[in-house]
Amino acid sequence: MKPHFLLAMLAPAALMAETVHISTPGTSMVLDATVGQPLQIVYYGEALSPADIEALPNTGAPKLNAYPTFGLTGGNETAMTVKHPDGNITLDMAVTGVSQSKEADGADMTTITMKDRYYPFTIDVKYRTYPDADIIETWAEATNGQKKGDVTLTEFASGYLPIHQGNVYLSQFYGTWANEARLEEARLPHGMKVIKNKDGARNTHTAHSEVMFSLDGAPQENAGRTIGAALCYTGNYELRIDTDDSNYHHFFAGINPDASAYILAPGETFVTPPLALTYSQEGKGGVSRNFHRWGRNHRLAHGNTPRKILLNSWEGVYFDINEEGMDQMMNDIASMGGELFVMDDGWFGVKYPRTTDNCALGDWTVDTNKLPHGIQGLCDAAKKHGIKFGIWIEPEMTNTTSELYEKHPEYVLKANNRDLNLNGARGGTQLVLDMANPKVQDLVFSVVDTLLTNYPEIDYIKWDSNSAIINHGSQYLPAEKQSHHYIEYHKGLLKTLERIRAKYPDVTIQDCASGGGRANWGYLPYFDEFWVSDNTDALQRIYMQWGTSHFFPAIAMASHISNSPGHQTFRTVPLKYRTDVAMSGRLGMEIQPKNMSEEDKAQCRKAISEYKEVRNTIQMGDLYRLLSPYDKLGCASLMYVAPDKDEAVYYWWKTESFVNQQLPKIAMAGLDPDKMYVVTELNRIDNEPLPYEGKAFSGRYLMSNGLEMPLDHNVDYNKRNDYASRVLRLQAK
Numbered sequence: 001m002k003p004h005f006l007l008a009m010l011a012p013a014a015l016m017a018e019t020v021h022i023s024t025p026g027t028s029m030v031l032d033a034t035v036g037q038p039l040q041i042v043y044y045g046e047a048l049s050p051a052d053i054e055a056l057p058n059t060g061a062p063k064l065n066a067y068p069t070f071g072l073t074g075g076n077e078t079a080m081t082v083k084h085p086d087g088n089i090t091l092d093m094a095v096t097g098v099s100q101s102k103e104a105d106g107a108d109m110t111t112i113t114m115k116d117r118y119y120p121f122t123i124d125v126k127y128r129t130y131p132d133a134d135i136i137e138t139w140a141e142a143t144n145g146q147k148k149g150d151v152t153l154t155e156f157a158s159g160y161l162p163i164h165q166g167n168v169y170l171s172q173f174y175g176t177w178a179n180e181a182r183l184e185e186a187r188l189p190h191g192m193k194v195i196k197n198k199d200g201a202r203n204t205h206t207a208h209s210e211v212m213f214s215l216d217g218a219p220q221e222n223a224g225r226t227i228g229a230a231l232c233y234t235g236n237y238e239l240r241i242d243t244d245d246s247n248y249h250h251f252f253a254g255i256n257p258d259a260s261a262y263i264l265a266p267g268e269t270f271v272t273p274p275l276a277l278t279y280s281q282e283g284k285g286g287v288s289r290n291f292h293r294w295g296r297n298h299r300l301a302h303g304n305t306p307r308k309i310l311l312n313s314w315e316g317v318y319f320d321i322n323e324e325g326m327d328q329m330m331n332d333i334a335s336m337g338g339e340l341f342v343m344d345d346g347w348f349g350v351k352y353p354r355t356t357d358n359c360a361l362g363d364w365t366v367d368t369n370k371l372p373h374g375i376q377g378l379c380d381a382a383k384k385h386g387i388k389f390g391i392w393i394e395p396e397m398t399n400t401t402s403e404l405y406e407k408h409p410e411y412v413l414k415a416n417n418r419d420l421n422l423n424g425a426r427g428g429t430q431l432v433l434d435m436a437n438p439k440v441q442d443l444v445f446s447v448v449d450t451l452l453t454n455y456p457e458i459d460y461i462k463w464d465s466n467s468a469i470i471n472h473g474s475q476y477l478p479a480e481k482q483s484h485h486y487i488e489y490h491k492g493l494l495k496t497l498e499r500i501r502a503k504y505p506d507v508t509i510q511d512c513a514s515g516g517g518r519a520n521w522g523y524l525p526y527f528d529e530f531w532v533s534d535n536t537d538a539l540q541r542i543y544m545q546w547g548t549s550h551f552f553p554a555i556a557m558a559s560h561i562s563n564s565p566g567h568q569t570f571r572t573v574p575l576k577y578r579t580d581v582a583m584s585g586r587l588g589m590e591i592q593p594k595n596m597s598e599e600d601k602a603q604c605r606k607a608i609s610e611y612k613e614v615r616n617t618i619q620m621g622d623l624y625r626l627l628s629p630y631d632k633l634g635c636a637s638l639m640y641v642a643p644d645k646d647e648a649v650y651y652w653w654k655t656e657s658f659v660n661q662q663l664p665k666i667a668m669a670g671l672d673p674d675k676m677y678v679v680t681e682l683n684r685i686d687n688e689p690l691p692y693e694g695k696a697f698s699g700r701y702l703m704s705n706g707l708e709m710p711l712d713h714n715v716d717y718n719k720r721n722d723y724a725s726r727v728l729r730l731q732a733k
């Protein structure tokens with residue numbers, strides 16, 4: 001077996017190392033770490049043999065600084081810029097050593113230490129491999145080694161990667177509230193491309209910190225050399241791609257340095273968040289599958305535990321929480337085969353009852369006018385119905401109208417000598433707590449701790465965050481560290497989440513932020529899933545979930561059957577279609593079941609029971625995106641294939657409707673060509689089965705031809721509509 005890393009020309013060990021090979025089974029990164037020289041990157045891509053590595057110096061490829069710093073070159077973009085105590089703003093970094101170790105989980109860790117030639121300032125550039133997923137994480141740790149005097153960091157990227165120019169396409173994700181994770185793909189032009197976030201608290205409504213680079217022209221799903229990169233951070237970020245006259249696209253990713261100059265005291269170390277990189281010859285699909293495997297195995301909380309099917313109360317009753325209503329919803333979801341009920345916003349507030357969104361955040365005491373038997377009563381009711389109980393909180397926030405704010409106005413973020421800015425705040429009153437303050441960290445911890453200690457039956461927490469930082473100052477941080485407020489917010493948040501997970505490793509926690517505002521791998525070590533969007537319209541969800549699926553697995557994507565007409569788009573969508581879309585992620589419901597017909601309930605009961613049969617394949621399988629809705633060919637399709645290729649679940653959704661329209665026939669992917677697969681339709685509503693129902697086809701046939709999808713459903717005349725979708729289960733014989 002190939003070693004995961006290799007140090008050539010070691011003499012003596014760890015001092016004069018030159019070539020460092022960091023590898024996973026499918027990828028190689030080669031660095032030149034000659035002591036006394038800047039660290040250089042020689043290669044990143046397909047796995048190389050020792051002979052290839054030896055031949056690399058003869059390929060004519062230039063060596064570029066692997067972690068460029070500001071100071072000794074011309075106007076090149078850099079990863080780190082600092083100001084030394086004497087005002088010098090340059091760095092001149094040279095390698096002083098390489099060390100390698102094995103992590104507890106078997107991963108390989110390489111640290112390359114660089115030291116400034118004059119100042120006592122060091123940067124450790126870190127690389128951690130994930131052999132099971134072909135992912136290499138990289139980040140930097142910068143230390144001020146001065147005995148006296150602060151160093152100010154003004155730029156602090158996690159990592160850098162040069163990508164040779166050519167026909168390189170960038171896949172990126174943009175959006176806004178209720179329209180998150182839209183896919184956009186274009187050839188990289190010259191000049192600077194910046195993808196950034198400055199919300200402060202949430203970071204994925206508008207743009208995502210994940211991108212793909214397709215090296216062989218327009219992105220393909222299952223072919224083409226493709227690099228995937230994900231900055232794993234909870235706060236403001238900046239991805240920069242500088243396409244200059246050097247033949248390279250220079251890609252940098254890290255915390256957004258805007259308004260965030262960071263002072264490092266003597267002896268202090270600044271650790272950047274990891275940038276996860278992968279490379280695949282199997283196009284975007286290969287990159288997605290690597291990220292999904294890495295996420296499930298290493299980064300997502302309980303990444304390999306099947307998720308429960310739930311009903312969330314939000315779109316069903318909004319703030320109209322009461323005991324009878326909660327009991328009815330629990331009864332309904334239990335009778336449809338669901339496994340969990342989640343009570344959303346509106347259950348708390350004594351002095352200021354939370355009947356709308358303008359008060360009471362922070363006052364996490366149950367409103368006994370609404371719930372006379374409190375949370376215990378709800379836990380007992382869930383038990384009676386044979387399901388689990390979950391609850392909504394938004395612990396990082398408060399309102400000006402709240403007991404918390406009345407007692408502790410010093411706990412909120414606020415700039416000195418400025419009135420509170422409530423411009424655009426939710427409910428006109430929402431404020432963000434100052435997570436830099438250890439007392440606030442304790443408070444946020446205690447919100448969760450009190451709930452879970454008092455009610456150990458609570459199985460699930462929906463952790464929401466509905467505000468940007470709009471008051472730019474910390475009442476806790478000293479004057480000279482006000483520019484730390486964004487970074488310290490997230491350090492405090494992560495510290496608190498760490499504490500929560502240490503005490504409550506088993507509880508399921510959903511990461512929600514006004515919908516999909518926190519879909520980032522920086523959050524997911526502490527969360528089991530995220531809410532993809534506040535928009536639950538099935539048609540629009542196809543587009544959003546398609547984008548999201550590029551970096552996040554189905555198990556993490558909460559996807560709910562909601563009302564028709566939809567509460568966001570007001571579109572009328574049949575239940576079959578709503579179900580078939582929700583079933584392609586972590587299935588749940590977000591609807592008032594009381595308003596559903598018995599026939600609809602029966603349809604959901606059937607869908608839930610069938611989802612349970614294929615849940616493992618959807619949530620733990622390999623994703624193959626087959627036809628993109630963004631191609632605008634009238635339909636979209638994807639499938640999940642179990643790792644042993646014995647089972648697959650295939651989805652087909654019509655995305656526009658015309659009489660006698662001609663739609664492409666879609667070849668499947670990811671199957672074993674030599675296995676025979678029996679086809680069964682799930683969620684069937686048609687009067688007649690499909691011609692291939694119960695029939696077997698080889699993986700080879702299905703992957704080269706696919707199956708015909710009728711344009712419409714064969715249903716009674718009065719049930720006809722302009723939507724069509726299919727979910728097929730394929731089982732190897």
Ligand code: DGJ
Nearest residue numbers: 314344345513514515534
């Ligand atoms: C925003 C979330 O995205 C919704 O799902 C819901 O929980 C509301 N907040 C509650 O206020």
